[in-house]
Every structure is written in structure tokens, then in C-alpha cells.
Amino acid sequence: MKNKNSAIDPTEMTCQEMESFIDDYLDNKLSDLQRDTFDAHIDYCPDCFNFMVNYRNAIRLGKTAYADDYKDSCEKMPDNLVEAIMQASKK
Ligand SMILES: [Zn+2]
Numbered sequence: 001m002k003n004k005n006s007a008i009d010p011t012e013m014t015c016q017e018m019e020s021f022i023d024d025y026l027d028n029k030l031s032d033l034q035r036d037t038f039d040a041h042i043d044y045c046p047d048c049f050n051f052m053v054n055y056r057n058a059i060r061l062g063k064t065a066y067a068d069d070y071k072d073s074c075e076k077m078p079d080n081l082v083e084a085i086m087q088a089s090k091k
Contacts, residue, residue, distance in 0.1 A: 010044030013037045018048045022055055 013021070018041050024030050025038050042049040 008036050008040040010037075010040040013041040015041075015045060015048055018042070018045070019051070022052060025052075026056060026059065 018038060021030060021034065021038055025035065030038060042052050
């Protein structure tokens with residue numbers, strides 16, 4: 001059990017509030033107090049901890065998949081294929 005946020009009452013934040021703050025938390029947009037309260041809540045509440053972990057993984061997987069697919073499809077497209085498409089679209 002971590003005690004770094006022991007000064008903060010984890011019940012200051014409800015599970016519903018935690019869900020509404022999670023995007024800002026992951027984007028580092030929360031104030032220090034909001035962030036500490038959020039941290040205290042997920043230390044205290046296993047449901048929200050699991051929710052946060054799954055949510056963060058889902059976002060990371062989503063962003064990674066999108067970024068990789070998009071980048072690869074652009075970078076790996078050979079010049080002659082691009083030219084062929086350009087030619088075909090002119091006809
Ligand atoms: Zn909770």
C-alpha cells in the first residue's frame with residue numbers, strides 16, 4: 001500500500017468523478033490537487049485502478065495501431081505504385 005497521498009482522502013473523489021477525470025489525467029491536464037486526489041482514489045479503489053489501467057492500455061493500443069498503420073502505409077508505398085495510381089486516376 002502506497003502512502004504518498006495519505007494526506008488526501010481518497011473518498012474526496014467518487015468513482016463517477018474518476019471516470020470523468022480520466023482523460024484529463026492521462027493528458028496531464030489536471031491541477032496538482034486533482035491529480036493527487038485522483039492518484040489517492042486509484043490507490044484506494046481497486047475497481048478504478050483496473051479501469052484506469054485498461055483504459056490507458058486501450059488508448060495506447062488504439063493510438064499505436066492507428067499511428068503505425070497510417071505511417072507504414074504512407075512510407076511503404078513504393079514510388080512506382082504511387083505513380084501508377086496517379087496515372088490511373090487521370091484516365
Ligand atoms: Zn473508484
